Amino acid sequence: MKEVLVISGKGGTGKTSITAALAVLQKRIAVADCDVDAPDLHILLKPRRKSEEEFIGMKEAFIDHSKCTNCGICYEVCEFDAISKDIKKIPFRCEGCGVCSWNCPAGAIKMKDTVTAKTYIADINNGIMVHADLYPGAEHSGKLASRVKEILRQKAQAENFNKKLIDGPPGIGCPVISSLSGVGLAVIITEPTVSGIHDMERILKLCRHFNVEPEVVINKFDLNKEKSSEIERYLDKEGYSLIEKIPFSRKFVDALKKCKTIVEFEPEGILTQKIKNINSKIWSKNE
């Protein structure tokens, strides 16, 4: 069974468009959208939901004001400024650490499980897709990304999928770390801009930190050929491999506007050819 994660560090490099196109090329595939803060893969892959599940992402403190004596201890001990001086909960700030509840002399604070998201298992034309809706402003997207991946693994196992493809989140923080754990290959989509390079270097380091071998795709490489060569030299020097360079084209946006992947939009085009190259490389290497 092979598991490939697509990430980018910087947003907007074309990660989701490329992931969706890679998915469409497969005969049979299990896909997951771990970019739970801004999930977009469903727009291109059009999943049909089969089942859903509530996700309990955290615990939250609830103050029973009929028991509270206004002693102020909870306000003092909360490290996250989630309780105001007049003993009211401040929205979005509670981390669920339970320290207030533990220390409340009146037993007025209860910790309750909080549903922070819904996860879905859905059908796509050539397989299944697992994705999630994080409730507005909810925390702990890292845990949710882990859960999405866990469901993907269970389903793929049960239904004998031998290819798993994951659209990962941007950044290098908790959701990315959760998405990275245990994958066979991380494909990094970068672009030849100063910011693209900066973020790529950081995410490559993160991959090595977590023992995942990354490979790189340069999208829009001809936007700045000098910067592209700079990326190539860097990868070469550090011993990372480059899989493909994709030329700049507004066709990705044109396809997106029709809610299609580039492979469906222009089956014979140069971009599709490039995606096919990436496709054959990532699956053959990741045995």
Place this chain on the structure above:
Amino acid sequence: MKKIAVASGKGGTGKSTVSLLFALILSEDYRVKLIDCDVEEPNCHLFLEGPVKKQEPVKIFSPGFDLNKCTRCKKCEEVCEFNALVVTEKKILHFPELCHNCKGCLIVCPVGAVSDSYRVSGIVYDKSIDKKLSLRYAEQNIGEAKASPLIEAIKKDIQKDVQIVIYDSPPGAGCSMVETVNNADYVILIAEPTPFGLSDLKVTVEVLKKINVRTGLVINSSQKDNSILTDYASNIGLDILLNIPYSKEFAREYSRGIIVPDIFPGLKESVKELIKRL
């Protein structure tokens, strides 16, 4: 002091670009501080040259244990909601990647065996760009999971004479974005007129509704037909502040690390006009 946050659900929609454009244009008339709150992948400093004036590590609580004092009562393990502690006969194991730095263990230990130690989660930099423009950004240490302590630190202690603060928010609509826009006077949302752009905009708008802050929309890479965004905006009563067209020339300069406001005719005037309204 006006505090303006620039946010978008999706990454790569031009959030940093708009923050930089606003900072450069407005610093012609005001004293401006740009704060790059994307501490995981900071970018603004790549576009603004200038000497680093100050550099400070951000420390977060990370418990230390005095095994001679410890009676192995396991109270710390019990209080820890995140399973970041395991107390054994021989030693106490602490898993920093699970720890939320809540100090529960420190508060609960009956014999004072837990010490108020810290680790460095990242570095905050202050860079002066020119007389009227300064930049603050931070770099989160690799492998550190939580951005919020750094974001909180980076927003503190702004010089009194600054007239406009611009927060460049991290992508997404999660905890980091909320931490960033928290206490801003106005949030400028950036979206591109595509189905991805619309979907992410919706998520962000939902979150901001709960925080109750004034918001408006800037359409980036705007086209002849932006109805996918404008229809939604007029439906929910979201102000459209500005349209910034796609420009390959701008994209090329950008790729080299240069922001040129003059590429867009009339943009300077519009931004200066806009800021008076916000």
